[in-house]
Amino acid sequence: MPVGCLDGRTGLKSRHYVRTVGARAVRKGLVGTMLLGLVLPLLLLVGGSSASAATLCLPKPDETGCISGTVGSRSDPVAGVDVILRDAQGTDIETVTTEADGKFSFTVTEAGDYFVVLDDESLPDGLEQQPPRAAIAGPDGSVKVTANLGSAVSPIVEVRDEDYDAGGDSFTDQIAQSVVNGLRLGLLLALASLGLSLIYGTTGLSNFSHAELVTLGGMVAYGLVNLAGMNLWLGIVATTIVCAAVGYLQDRLLWQPLRRRGLGLTQMMIVTIGLALAAQYAYQYFVGASLQKVVVRDFGTTSFGPVTLTNLSFLAMAVAIVAIGLVGFVLVRTRIGQATRAVSDNPALAAASGIDVDKIIRLVWTAAAGLAGLAGVLYALVISNGIRWDTGMQILLLLFAAVTLGGLGTAFGAFVGSIIIGLVVELAGPLGAPGDLKYAVALAILIVLLLVRPQGILGRAERVG
Template sequence: MTGTTALSVRTRRPLSMALLLGIVLALLSGLFVATPALALECVPDASTGCVQGIIKGTDGSPAAGVKVSLSGGSEKQSVETDAEGKWVFAVTAAGTYTVTVDGDTLPDGQYFKSVDSREVTVELNNLASALFPLSDDPEASAASAAAESSGSSAGSSSDFSWPRFWQQFVSGIRMGLLIALASLGLSLVFGTTGLSNFAQGEMVTLGGLLAALFMTFTGNLWLAAILAVAASAAFGWAQDKVLWKPLRKRRLSLMQLMIVSIGLSITMQYLFQFFFGSSVVRIDTATPSTFTLFGVTLTVQSYLAMGVSLIAIIAVGLGLTFTRFGRATRAISDNPALARASGIDVDRVINFVWIVGGGLAGLAGVFFGLVFNGLTWFTGGQMLLLFFAAVTLGGLGTAFGAFVGSMIIGMMVELTNLWLPGDLKFATALLLLILILLVRPQGIFGRKERIG
């Protein structure tokens, strides 16, 4: 015998005894599988998906000891919320599962604000959440549940309800603001250089991954986010100095520059996989806290992301309108040759645009990682088409157009979930882009250009 057995201890007993003991333990665990357990750790990987959430009372205190069950396919699990109100399930097959909260185990005086059961679509190597906001008014709770029930049975979709509509509406605003952060940098670079940067998605991914990396060293979310944004801005500066400025001096065509950006995008994706792996990377490993405002329940990170994003977008807009740098940027966007002849340092302005674009992309990556509770090496690549759609829809090279286009795309992506499967939400946004461009090829705020 070797010194190590299945129980990781040194023993002189025959190996058959160890196997028999293992079989007995397995049978005993199967007998008590229905007993609630505190299984509050789940790490998504290629063979595991996680469903999680947190239940709090109306006063914000955690609801401990609440029984939560999951069913679907061959899965049937049950857990109890811990002292912080957290619960989590680990599943080994992708699909749609039903999460149900036992109302009899809720704290005294607490009732469901809407429903006690939700369907959640779970993918392997990913995280999913289910929210169950509580109310201290039993009549309001019953009315809300009845409204959701009647709403789901009326109209063209069995899933429509007004509470869900407003939930998706606010989620659309959130998605639009996050897309706008990345699209603004993409639009500014295009306006000043004419480059369609296909590596913009990877710059977003870089910001989120750096925030996760800095979080492991500092343990402070705010500090990690600031360092990630600063590092992303520095990468934008270095990217222009080392790559794009020398290529511009060699007078490469825009098609050649675009191909270089595609190569840079692929290179960064492989580097992300090499250093961070292919699994989901979480910036904040704690279960997100939720907050209900005017009947809409989102995570605290979502509200912070929306507020900070809006402030950053307004700051960029004011800077472009009232500062010397903003006027120079608009002058270069209108006529680079005339701007250079007027004494504007075009290369310096373009380099600053890359710094701003890199910082905005990094900030978007941080918020994508927080809002969606994790990101992978390909998160930015998945969103890249939406970034281009927002810029094209609003009008190429216009910052305000990029913002409006982003909000339209974000709303379309989220609101179509009311009637269509989630897999089609990106397709509807791109279909809207095609329809608008058929009527107005230059985009909503773009200008017609004379050719020839």
């Protein structure tokens, strides 16, 4: 069903833009406006397709069907463009020229596949038809559309700057925006992966339930800020504290007793998987399966040259940098940090030299959970635009990729790995990876790196083996 397909497309694409790419699209210059401009009317079309199509073409049951759409966007339509309709064999059937509103419409009397293409000659200078996605691509850059009698369908005909791929301003702008988005994602990933890395370093445990601590952060903040109406900043602090407490209790009630029992690391890893499962479904049980916003208020955006981010994003990045810096300072400069690193190096030796290993590990769990919770709030605020039971689960593999990339168990490595993963994920799109694949690209890079340098970028060879 083309309408269904259309629906899927606009729904998915627009959410994508709003949520993960955020304000980037606005700043892609003309292209961005165009794309967004196309998506928005399509969205509206879905809602009121019968009404808008009715003005141009009336589908009659079992007699006629409509193929209609807009070139450009409602706010910025492209007039005077010749739109060509071809039949399944590729012969031109009809050509219409768009009016000032950019709309075109064909009436067909047979159901079946048709192709819609824009006449390049008639397009204003500097614009070209964007090649359609493979799934709807017809011959010669046309868009395939399946018409049914008695209904109207809208082919997705998009236009863009001719220099879109030629490395013009818009492309560099796009890259600049992606780099900043990548740094933002990277910093938040770093916040979460630091804890994962510290836990791995001190206990050897790959904590598969770490992502659920991230989700927990978002959930607690949702409860405190959105539901209970707490001030956002207070809420963030409170969330961090609550999550840290959860980490403390987790170690006190679960991990320490298990370490005492001498449970193997593989077994402990499976315990974390069980915990993750239980936690995910517990979130669904108590909060439901839909996306919940932490704040409803809009904080506005700020631009620096080609880069635009929400103000909240800048604040989140600042908070992340401060928190990461603090962890780094503690690790490098304080006695507790030294003790932590000693435990990471060799727990037996550390214990022999008078360090209370259990206390250090408890501290690490507490800090790791706190950081993950903080990351969860910030992530929900500026990246996923809300929190859902699987928000954390979706970035778990990115966290593991970051930690492994940087070198398992080295805190600084986790930071570097996170930034790299963040950049890779955000840059994958503009550099040609289809939208859904950007996470896959990050994971593929991880696999390739393990081939070349199994100890990770910053891992010391001695630590691995």
